[in-house]
Amino acid sequence: MKKDTLLTQVGRDPARYSGMVNTPVFRTSTVIHPNLASYEKRPPEGEKIVRYGRYGTPTTFALEEAVAQMEGGFRAAAVPSGLAAITSALSAFVKTGDHLLVSDSVYAPTRVFCERQLKANGVDVEYYDPLLGAGIAARMKANTRAVFCESPGSLTFEMQDIPAISRVAHERSAVVLADNTWGTPYFFRAFEHGVDVSIHAATKYIAGHSDVMLGIVVTNEHCWLPVRKTITEYGFSVSPDDCYLGLRGFRTIGVRMKHQMASALRVARWLQQRAEVKRVIYPALEADPGHAIWERDFEGAASLFAVVLDPVPDPAVAAFVDSLKLFGIGSSWGGFESLVTVIHAEAYRTATRWNPGGPALRLHIGLEDPADLLADLEQAFEALAAR
Numbered sequence: 001m002k003k004d005t006l007l008t009q010v011g012r013d014p015a016r017y018s019g020m021v022n023t024p025v026f027r028t029s030t031v032i033h034p035n036l037a038s039y040e041k042r043p044p045e046g047e048k049i050v051r052y053g054r055y056g057t058p059t060t061f062a063l064e065e066a067v068a069q070m071e072g073g074f075r076a077a078a079v080p081s082g083l084a085a086i087t088s089a090l091s092a093f094v095k096t097g098d099h100l101l102v103s104d105s106v107y108a109p110t111r112v113f114c115e116r117q118l119k120a121n122g123v124d125v126e127y128y129d130p131l132l133g134a135g136i137a138a139r140m141k142a143n144t145r146a147v148f149c150e151s152p153g154s155l156t157f158e159m160q161d162i163p164a165i166s167r168v169a170h171e172r173s174a175v176v177l178a179d180n181t182w183g184t185p186y187f188f189r190a191f192e193h194g195v196d197v198s199i200h201a202a203t204k205y206i207a208g209h210s211d212v213m214l215g216i217v218v219t220n221e222h223c224w225l226p227v228r229k230t231i232t233e234y235g236f237s238v239s240p241d242d243c244y245l246g247l248r249g250f251r252t253i254g255v256r257m258k259h260q261m262a263s264a265l266r267v268a269r270w271l272q273q274r275a276e277v278k279r280v281i282y283p284a285l286e287a288d289p290g291h292a293i294w295e296r297d298f299e300g301a302a303s304l305f306a307v308v309l310d311p312v313p314d315p316a317v318a319a320f321v322d323s324l325k326l327f328g329i330g331s332s333w334g335g336f337e338s339l340v341t342v343i344h345a346e347a348y349r350t351a352t353r354w355n356p357g358g359p360a361l362r363l364h365i366g367l368e369d370p371a372d373l374l375a376d377l378e379q380a381f382e383a384l385a386a387r
């Protein structure tokens with residue numbers, strides 16, 4: 001089956017649920033057993049069996065199976081947020097005395113967790129240049145247990161050579177974790193490129209409608225048990241309503257992302273021609289330094305990219321952002337609506353320097369007609385010039 005067909009099939013089984021097209025929302029805490037023997041029987045570890053609300057319901061399992069199947073992973077576990085997916089996956093693999101390599105381009109709260117929680121627990125966290133590829137060999141230590149990637153970085157958009165990093169890591173028996181929120185299971189089949197644990201803020205494109213917080217950890221067979229056990233032991237549990245919304249959104253990720261990518265390319269190319277713009281950082285553009293890796297490894301691009309303006313005073317940047325009508329000012333992305341934020345990555349980098357040469361904005365392109373978005377950006381450039 002091609003992936004668009006698969007998206008219509010995964011995570012549902014009408015024959016099991018009175019012919020219902022979608023897996024229904026199952027709400028429960030307690031699951032009643034027919035007899036004591038059934039209640040006391042311990043299911044094999046890591047198996048998806050309904051036995052208590054916290055361990056998941058058929059709604060949870062439907063979402064998990066759908067995402068795992070689409071990405072080509074072994075199994076998946078849903079957690080209450082993308083950040084919970086990151087922290088539980090990291091906690092599953094690094095312990096006191098271990099060395100952890102983290103890309104310098106990671107999502108800022110990932111870095112905060114490493115700095116505050118992992119370091120306090122005696123993990124040796126080291127940040128690496130996201131562009132070093134096979135050069136990561138020089139950073140590996142005898143106790144390097146895991147390498148954390150995020151490609152492209154969701155703020156600064158450096159493409160990482162994940163296959164090269166994975167080859168080195170696997171030679172040293174280290175686990176490769178990747179935050180694949182930008183790539184999604186639809187555009188980046190992480191496991192085919194050497195990732196062992198693929199992490200998604202399903203809050204973004206998977207749910208796709210800016211109405212739910214949700215995370216998903218997908219693993220290969222080898223990494224499943226440590227991840228499942230860690231999530232279970234921390235007590236993470238997701239509401240079946242949120243799982244339902246996640247799966248409902250995921251059903252249409254293909255049409256949304258293809259459409260949003262086409263719009264994002266149109267807006268990005270238009271921005272490239274503007275006199276006020278220094279450069280656009282978007283791996284889907286031919287001129288982008290990460291384009292070759294993106295083209296080799298990815299099947300498409302998220303509609304999230306950066307635009308660097310020629311230097312102007314801060315009030316001019318604020319005038320530009322504040323005058324936008326169709327771009328909301330706010331966190332998150334991957335929904336149906338366009339968004340804008342200002343990038344301040346220079347503030348927390350440690351292994352590399354982020355110096356884009358001018359004010360940098362992050363744009364998320366939603367499902368609006370791109371002609372309207374261009375008109376909105378055009379009038380914002382007028383507001384910028386008027387400052």
Ligand SMILES: *Cc1c(COP(=O)(O)O)cnc(C)c1O
Pocket residue numbers: 081082083084107150154179181182201202203204213214215332
């Ligand atoms: C938003 C985001 C997260 C965190 O997801 P939440 O659901 O907001 O916790 C993790 N990684 C990336 C790249 C993100 O953009």
